[in-house]
Amino acid sequence: MTPDVRDRAGRPHRANSRTGTAVPEAAWDRAVRLIGQAEEIALACHVTPDGDALGSMLAVGFALRSMGKRVVASFGDHHFVVPRLLRFLPGQEMLVPPEDYPAAPSLMMTFDASTFERLGLLRDNTARAREVIVLDHHPSNEGFGTLSLIDSTAAATAMLAEQLIYRLGGRLDRDIATCLYAGLVTDTGSFRHSSTTPAVHQMAGRLVATGLRTDEIARELWDRSPFGYLKVLAAALDRAVLESGLVWTYVTRVDRAAQGLPYAELEGIIDIVRRTDEAEVAVVLKEDDHGHWQVSTRSKGKADVGAVCAALGGGGHHNAAGYTSYDSVEKTMAAFRRELGKV
Numbered sequence: 001m002t003p004d005v006r007d008r009a010g011r012p013h014r015a016n017s018r019t020g021t022a023v024p025e026a027a028w029d030r031a032v033r034l035i036g037q038a039e040e041i042a043l044a045c046h047v048t049p050d051g052d053a054l055g056s057m058l059a060v061g062f063a064l065r066s067m068g069k070r071v072v073a074s075f076g077d078h079h080f081v082v083p084r085l086l087r088f089l090p091g092q093e094m095l096v097p098p099e100d101y102p103a104a105p106s107l108m109m110t111f112d113a114s115t116f117e118r119l120g121l122l123r124d125n126t127a128r129a130r131e132v133i134v135l136d137h138h139p140s141n142e143g144f145g146t147l148s149l150i151d152s153t154a155a156a157t158a159m160l161a162e163q164l165i166y167r168l169g170g171r172l173d174r175d176i177a178t179c180l181y182a183g184l185v186t187d188t189g190s191f192r193h194s195s196t197t198p199a200v201h202q203m204a205g206r207l208v209a210t211g212l213r214t215d216e217i218a219r220e221l222w223d224r225s226p227f228g229y230l231k232v233l234a235a236a237l238d239r240a241v242l243e244s245g246l247v248w249t250y251v252t253r254v255d256r257a258a259q260g261l262p263y264a265e266l267e268g269i270i271d272i273v274r275r276t277d278e279a280e281v282a283v284v285l286k287e288d289d290h291g292h293w294q295v296s297t298r299s300k301g302k303a304d305v306g307a308v309c310a311a312l313g314g315g316g317h318h319n320a321a322g323y324t325s326y327d328s329v330e331k332t333m334a335a336f337r338r339e340l341g342k343v
């Protein structure tokens with residue numbers, strides 16, 4: 001079915017007041033119109049997707065499919081594999097590897113990708129796409145698409161995805177809600193971060209009302225690891241350094257290889273390191289499979305690590321951000337300290 005999008009877009013929408021969206025009405029209208037006219041829509045989220053990136057994308061994918069659209073979805077990793085933590089998400093049959101992605105989509109949508117670079121192997125496809133709708137909540141988003149649906153006050157891209165689904169005339173079902181909920185809990189740190197507004201809890205209420213299992217989702221996302229993770233975590237914590245308000249550590253490829261642990265399993269280490277009472281800022285350097293350092297940073301609120309990471313070629317939020325470093329651990333940390341001193 002093809003909903004009468006103009007009619008729907010013209011109506012005042014209750015969901016709008018819930019999120020206090022910064023997206024202009026005209027932008028929503030244009031997105032609904034572009035989607036209404038498209039037969040096939042190509043979705044992409046950022047490389048090494050997290051719950052918000054993949055969850056938002058798949059949720060919108062479900063909604064588009066129910067409108068009768070052909071949907072392909074992907075992310076531009078060289079090693080195309082859904083992170084273990086996210087394999088419980090429904091809708092993965094929509095995923096195609098980057099090599100099977102349309103070379104020049106007529107309509108493309110990106111999810112939670114703050115920069116063009118974050119599209120990885122799908123950058124060329126994006127550059128050739130006729131229209132690119134960018135859904136995101138990163139304040140650093142450079143607006144690389146032809147249409148921006150960007151709201152930096154939103155706690156997660158999932159909040160924008162929910163809005164879009166309503167505006168397309170879609171409704172929440174359990175599959176959509178599971179995907180959106182994964183995005184919401186991931187990006188709010190289980191409703192602990194300062195981004196957890198009343199609108200976040202209200203949205204969570206709407207999602208939980210579909211009957212999804214919050215306990216099972218929480219266990220999948222937060223409460224399980226292979227045994228090797230404990231050993232790698234122990235090595236990382238053992239070499240943690242505390243220096244004037246900064247706590248940092250690193251994890252090498254060798255650490256992981258000894259335990260057969262994939263890179264994606266390192267995601268949670270920063271959440272343990274950042275507990276340090278004596279530190280305002282936490283940093284974890286994670287060596288990826290190419291030998292580069294993926295730098296995860298967290299702030300308790302005073303320091304803007306988003307600005308620090310942006311200065312170092314990455315991006316993110318005030319309290320949570322990251323970048324890639326091609327230097328040694330020592331040089332990476334020296335550069336980080338230097339930039340941190342400026343903010």
Ligand SMILES: [Mn+2]
Nearest residue numbers: 052112157187
């Ligand atoms: Mn996000």
